[in-house]
Amino acid sequence: MHSTDADILKTAEAWSREGRSVAIATVVETWGSAPRPAGSHLVVDEDTNILGSVSGGCVEGAVITEAMDVIADGKPRMIEFGVADETAWQVGLSCGGRIRVYVERLD
Amino acid sequence: MRLSLLADLNAERTARRAAVLVTDVASGEQRLVREAEVGGDPLGQELQDSLRWGKSGLVEQDGRQFFLTVQMPPIRVVVIGAVHISQALAPMARGLDLDVTIIDPRTAFATPERFPDVPVLAEWPDAVLPEIGVDRYTAVVALTHDPKIDDPALKAALQSECFYIGALGSRKTHDRRVQRLTGAGFTEVDLTRIHAPIGLDIGAVSPAEIAVSILAEIVATLRKERRRSA
Numbered sequence: 354m355h356s357t358d359a360d361i362l363k364t365a366e367a368w369s370r371e372g373r374s375v376a377i378a379t380v381v382e383t384w385g386s387a388p389r390p391a392g393s394h395l396v397v398d399e400d401t402n403i404l405g406s407v408s409g410g411c412v413e414g415a416v417i418t419e420a421m422d423v424i425a426d427g428k429p430r431m432i433e434f435g436v437a438d439e440t441a442w443q444v445g446l447s448c449g450g451r452i453r454v455y456v457e458r459l460d
Numbered sequence: 461m462r463l464s465l466l467a468d469l470n471a472e473r474t475a476r477r478a479a480v481l482v483t484d485v486a487s488g489e490q491r492l493v494r495e496a497e498v499g500g501d502p503l504g505q506e507l508q509d510s511l512r513w514g515k516s517g518l519v520e521q522d523g524r525q526f527f528l529t530v531q532m533p534p535i536r537v538v539v540i541g542a543v544h545i546s547q548a549l550a551p552m553a554r555g556l557d558l559d560v561t562i563i564d565p566r567t568a569f570a571t572p573e574r575f576p577d578v579p580v581l582a583e584w585p586d587a588v589l590p591e592i593g594v595d596r597y598t599a600v601v602a603l604t605h606d607p608k609i610d611d612p613a614l615k616a617a618l619q620s621e622c623f624y625i626g627a628l629g630s631r632k633t634h635d636r637r638v639q640r641l642t643g644a645g646f647t648e649v650d651l652t653r654i655h656a657p658i659g660l661d662i663g664a665v666s667p668a669e670i671a672v673s674i675l676a677e678i679v680a681t682l683r684k685e686r687r688r689s690a
Contacts, residue, residue: 357557359473359531366466377461381485381527382518392516392529429488455485455527459461 358394361405365396365459374399375459376420380407380452384435387450399424407454408434419456429457461490468492469531476533476595480507483527485518503528513685533597534559535682540585540613541603542569545628549601549671550578556675558599563588565609585613599624599678601658605633611640618650624681626658626674 362377369375378395380387388409395405395413397420407416412434419432435451465481469492472479478495482503498507503526506519514532518525535558539546542564553560560578563585564570570582581588594600600617602610605628617625618641627637634656641651659673660680680687 357534359470359534362466363470363473366463366470369463369466379527379529390516391518391527431485455483457461457483457488459463459466 358392358405361394361396364404365394368396368398368402369459374424376423376456377459378407378416378420378454378456381431381455382453383450384452385450387452389452395420397421397424408452412452412454416454416456423456423458427458427460429455431455465490465492469529473531473533476593476597478511478530478532480510480531481529482507483529485525485527533595536561536598537601537678538563538589538592538594538598538613539601539603540564540610541605541628542566542571542574542580543603543605544667545603545670545674547574548666548668549674550575552668552671552675554578556679558675558678561592563613564604585609586616589613589616594620594622596621596623598622599626599681601625601674601678602627603658605629607637607640611637611644614641614654615644615646618646618653624655624678625653626655626677628656628658628670630657 365375365377376397380389380391380393383391389407393407395403395407395416397403397417401417403417406413419430423430431453433453469479469481472494480493481490482493483490493501493507498504501507503521510528510530514530516528516530518527537553537558537560539549539560539562542562546562550560562575562578562580563583565582565584567582570580572580594617600613600622602613604610610627614627638651655677659670660676662673664670664673
């Protein structure tokens, strides 16, 4: 049974109350056949425990790396993935879609 | 995001109220807009639309981009009758992220052994429905075949904003039901809200197939706006 996006946000709150540093990644825009719709969340803590998904696995690794920077400096970031992007060769979406992901720290 | 803001958003969900988290993506500024506050918000119209579709997304205003995280309460299916069809329906509904509650005053049927994963209330529907609150994110499904149990549930459902009402039984059974409910003061328009015979016509035979047809009809009602033939 997969978790719904709201369950994921409840877990983010619980993790934060346990004293863990938490970043929330949210899909804000998609083009083409992106695997997860806008509003999908991925929650990451400082030990790279994760819950949820922003792409069904294709770009999670890169989002987690970015989330570590966001946890470190507290600055929200917007990152884009897609076939038109240079990074596509490393972490692209095999389905040919493009997505923008907003990553922020929970304070 | 501030933890207090996330806590407020989660609290709205627990209370089964819709809410939108508005994020200015350039500045990172955020606010929570509860369903009741939408009208007074500068993004009122956009928020209204996002709630109608239940869809998160970007909107633009005065050259600024805002991301709307739309949170709708979980869809609940209240099933009257701890019967065979309900036993097939409960696990399927979970797979669809639907919260199922089973109600049946007959204690021989309404047991946790028969329904290991969902709340089972061995109560009369008219006693318990006001308590659990039938809102517009709720579907009410009457499956006992017994007017003594189904009718009070249907009356409560018809007086509520619930988005789906379904009742098991043949056309003949439903005709008699319509007569009874008309006698109880419900109008013809009220009674058209009841899907009966219940479920999409897929020629269902077994309890599991009937459960599929009921759940398909609930999803079809829920996603009405997206249906190509609608």
